Amino acid sequence: MPHDHSHAHLPQDANARRLLIAFSVTAIFMLLEVIGGIISGSLALLADAGHMLTDAAALLVALLAVQFARRPPDAHRTFGWLRLTTLAAFVNALALVVITLFIFWEAIMRFRHPEPVAGGLMLTIAFAGLVANLLSFWVLHRGSEEKNLNVRAAALHVMGDLLGSVGAIIAALVILWTGWTPVDPILSVLVSALVLRSAWRLLKESVNELLEGAPRSVDIAALKRKLSRAVPEVRDIHHVHIWLVGEKPLMTLHVRVVPPHDHDALLGRIHHFLAHEYQIAHATVQMEYQPCSGLDCDLSQTQPGHHHHDHGHNHSH
Structure with a gap:
């Protein structure tokens, strides 16, 4: 195959292996919790299974x-397949919102008409879930030295899920000791609230990325100011577009500069600034020597012409 490069010992392979182990463990125990929740009649177990589903999906x-x-x-997908992960995250988040709303509704029904819960079975499965989460977290945490964003984010998901398992264990113990079954829907609502919070954040982030929104971590106005200070030859910055493709920030921008002695060296300094200050490794920079006079010089400005000329004069020293 033409694309068969020597990737055998790259850190990505170790990360992929850790993620696969953690996903397998989480998915198996999620199914166990679903079955156990249905058999024991525990809503807290089903809520924790919903939380484990967030982790499995993540x-x-x-x-x-x-x-x-x-x-x-390739010729048809010039960015590769990276956006597919964003689409998967969006579908995952929508599914989680629906699952959480179902658990909330079921909890309200349980308060009105309490149902018996098999505390012993519930405790056994909740404890097994806790062990599974600890195992997944340990596997993922060993990969954190590589500072892989995906692995770290997944480890945080699993750490959050530990709370769900602890909640289900507490509910099971209360039922075994006191027979008070309303603790089951109460804790299921608390766990579901955690799931809903994660799902809502994931939904917002994935929608922002699908709509080509700028990463929330980047302040474009501040970026313009910093670039002008870092590279004194820069007189004006316009047509700035920044978006994410599979967590990778991409950028295009026009910069009006003082005609340089060394075009490539100046371009290199601009790229170096973007890579080191904002971790933007893929930027398309168009250098210009004349002021931008078109109405669309800056899509975010209502009166773009005045802004750019003022900006130019500020640096003419």
Whole structure:
């Protein structure tokens, strides 16, 4: 095959292996919790299974990101398959919102008409879930020295899920000791609230990326100011577009500069600034020597012409 490069010992392979182990463990125990929740009649177990589903989905998205990042771009997909992970995250988040709302509704029904809960079975499965989460977290945490964003994010998901398992264990113990079954829907609502929070954040981030929104970590106005200070030859910056493709920031911008003695060296300094200050490794920079006079010089400005000329004069010293 033409694309068979020597990737055998890259850190991505170790990350992919960790993610696959953690995903397998989480998915198996999620199914166990679903079955156990139905048999024991525990809503807290089902809520924790919902939380484990968030983790399984997050681990799967992270695993897909590692795998698809390796696929080279082609003539039809010039960015490769990276955006597929964002689409998966969006679908995952929508599904989680629906599951959480179902658990909330079921909890309200349980308060009105309490149902018996098999505390012993519930405790056994909740404890097994806790062990599974600890195992997944340990596997993922060993990969954190490589500072892989996907692995770290997945480890945080699993750490959050530990709370769900602890909640289910507490509910089971209360039922075994006191027979007070309303603790089950109460804790299921608390766990579901955690799931809803994660799902809502994931939904916002994935929608922002699908709509080509700028990363929230980047302040474009501040970027313009800093670039003008870092590279004194820069007189004006316009047509700035920044977006994400599979967590990778991409950027295009026009810069009006003082005609340089060494065009490539100046371009290199601009790229170096973007890579080191904002971790933007892929930027398309168009250098210009004349002031921008078109109405669309800056899409974010209502009166673009005045802004750019003022900006130019500020640096003419």
